[in-house]
Amino acid sequence: MRPSIFRAFRRGSLAAAILALGGFAQAEPQHGIAMYGEPALPPDFVSLPYVNPDAPKGGRIVLGESGSFDSLNPHIRKGRVPWMLRFYAYESLMARSWDEPFTLYGLLAESVETDEARSWVEFTLREEARFSDGSPVTVEDVLWSYETLGTVGHPRYLGAWTKVAKAEATGPRSVRFTFSTEDRELPLILGLRPILKKAQWEGKDFTESGLTEIPISSAPYVVDDFQAGRYVSLKRNPDYWGKDLPVNRGRANVDEIRMEFFTDGTAMFEAFKAGLLTSNRETDAAKWDLQYDFPAVQSGEVVKSLIPHQRPTGIEGFVMNTRLPQFQDWRVREAMITLFNFEFINETINGGALPRISSYFSNSVLGMSHDPAEGRVAELLQPFAEDLLPGTLEGYSLPVSDGTERNRANTRRALKLFEEAGWTVQDGVMKNAQGEPFTFEILLSQGSSQHQAMIDIYAEALAKVGIVPTITTVESAQYKERTNTYDFGMTYYRRGLSLSPGNEQMAYWGSAGVTEPGSRNYMGMNSPAAEAMIETMLTSTSQDDFRAAVKALDRILTAGRYVIPIWYFNASRIAHSASLKYPEHIPMYGDWIKYQPDVWWVEE
Structure with missing residues (x-):
């Protein structure tokens, strides 16, 4: 599929393409969208309910990963990528609230609108949205990202794109996706697609970009340093465009997220005990009870936290x-x-x-x-x-x-x-x-x-x-x-x-x-x-x-x-440096994607 708006872009006639569009039924722009009913938070919400809006900025968190990596692009089929990059180094039009079953609030997009049948969805970009190099996030970037990911990107993006009948610009900062099938999830699924900078990939093969090209994004963190298979360091961008948005307040608090890679879980646990890592998730309940009594725990330098959740067991x-x-x-x-x-x-x-x-x-x-x-x-x-x-x-x-x-x-x-x-x-x-x-x-x-x-x-x-x-x-x-x-x-x-x-x-x-x-x-x-x-x-x-x-x-x-x-884990078991703190209110999803370190902070 190749949406018609791309031909207009390639002719340099964006304005003409926008003027050619029309006849759309009007819908009310909203600050958020829920799978069912209305979003829990009002348009003037101050912050997400499970963050500390006054959390201090600074410090670092060092996390361990088993295995290795040979790519920094999580959006393509090839390569092994540090899993966190997909969630921390890239940004989408909407952001999830982990205190609601499936609700999104505006991030790169200031509003979202759809009809009652959800046969289409339209997003309006924030005028202030910027990539990490300072360039604006444009409608052209959005449409290029959706088509590229949906055609040559990772298979996770392909299914939803096949249900898009038309992708088009409806204004200087707005894009609309019209669907070819009835599926009430699609407006939300599309709201979570990562947005990349089109100009970065001119004349380059997106599908082959392992370690040779670090995708430019609009997220709070950028890849600062890495060594293939050994470590990746993400640094908080001091010029991040969205730091004052209500959906971001109290988030992205640490200055550095560092991921160290180990051959296996045993080596990683020993590194944590030695103080090389500042946090460690434990999935073995017996080990949690019997082996987390090393000196740093006894002295209080490392604390053990149980973080419950209300997710289905599966x-x-x-x-x-x-x-x-x-x-x-x-x-x-x-x-x-x-x-x-x-x-x-x-x-x-x-x-x-x-x-x-x-x-x-x-x-x-x-x-x-x-x-x-x-x-x-x-x-x-x-x-x-x-x-x-x-x-x-x-x-x-x-x-x-x-x-x-x-x-x-x-x-x-x-x-x-x-x-x-x-x-x-x-x-x-x-x-x-x-x-x-x-x-x-x-x-x-x-x-x-x-x-x-x-x-x-x-x-x-x-x-x-x-x-x-x-x-x-x-x-x-x-x-x-x-x-x-x-x-x-x-x-x-x-x-x-x-x-x-x-x-x-x-x-x-x-x-x-x-x-x-x-x-x-x-x-x-x-x-x-x-x-x-x-x-x-x-x-x-x-x-x-x-x-x-x-x-x-x-x-x-x-x-x-x-x-x-058999059994399930009704709480995450996280041992961490005593200087790492998290909010008292635990979201419905508990310790889920982007919970640590997204809403954690360092308190020396």
Whole structure:
């Protein structure tokens, strides 16, 4: 696709192109846009609610990363890039508030407008918006960035661009995107595209710019220094154009963000203990409790902070492939979940420190109730009542063991479920009426030692009821190939879910994935009810309807008993220098993208 306005730009006839545009229905420009309803903050808001608007400026934060990098351009397909660059060194038309499910406020754009159907969106640039070299951010830069990223950029940008029918200038500082398909998320998705300086790339190959060209942006930070594979230093731009905007007040407080790279997590932890790093996130709950007692912690130079969040847990655990006949009966899947002694496994691996995932959207305002469905949720599910699995309408909760290794009560319950599904223990082996043994393959990827530890415990429990699975560990390329073709009985499964779920839900749970290879529907579920809930989500115009549809979908997924859930992290564990501070008010998303160091500050 090549929007017509680019031809006008190339002829040097921007003014003529703008005059040629017209006939647009008028809409009211707004300071922000929410996925549903209105933004929580008024047009005259002072700052985001989770920042310290009076935070001092200065100091530095040094963070560790495992691995290496060979590129500084996060917008192209090639190369390994320090992940932070995408978020700290570049700026978009709108900025997210992490205290709302999906709401954007003006950043490079002073206003946003769209029609009721959200068939188009228009952004008006701030007159004062500047790149780090002092040049103004123009409509031409915006349109070039969108087309370039949407055609030759990283694949993350391609999907939304294919839904843009027309991109055009509607004024000296305004651009409009008209969509070719109904998708209420698109105005927000486009508001988050990074804006680059077109003139920087004249006569250069954007797709090959690894370390040879550092993209010029309008963000608070610029790349100051780097050594390939070793470190990257971002310095706060003292002339940053947007430092006084309400959406930026209390943010970008530290003068330097430095990322040091290490061969592995062990080396990085030792560097933190030695004082080379000033902050370290820990994802191992047992390690957090047992190994963070080194001298700097004991002296108070390093403090341990737990930062809670209200994000959905998503689903993580071991998925059963219902394309195989042995997993098509829900009672078998419930029995398999019942035999997974979560309480004992959690105690063995994590010291019992982590809570269990109870549903796909648990820990959030979108999570299902475990009681009978009521109100709008029940209304949405009722047309499908005859086909819904037990527990969807009535309420469903995961089985809980007594915490001991024997797990006797749950084992008895599992045997009863197997019997109801036509499987009994015969001569020490679980068999069906035809004498065929219940067997399947558990597929694991090399290097997943924690997954292996869980499966080893689980296999012992299965052996007690006459089930001996084949456990196969393969290297990553073969693992990807086999999961792409659903060549497994059970495997590790993780799907992160957000507070603003949208089109990706059909890719996760849609029936096309039952036969099409490479989908994320590992379980092979085929549920018209689930697809109807997703459709309701995507077309809802109210927050209440949207939440009811997600809660109904959560019930369908959870009561489907497709995945044996494990634990989730309900708080970020961050050990950091005592001089690093963060606001008392924690946003809904908790420690999320750009939280640290975006709203942190240094207080010597």
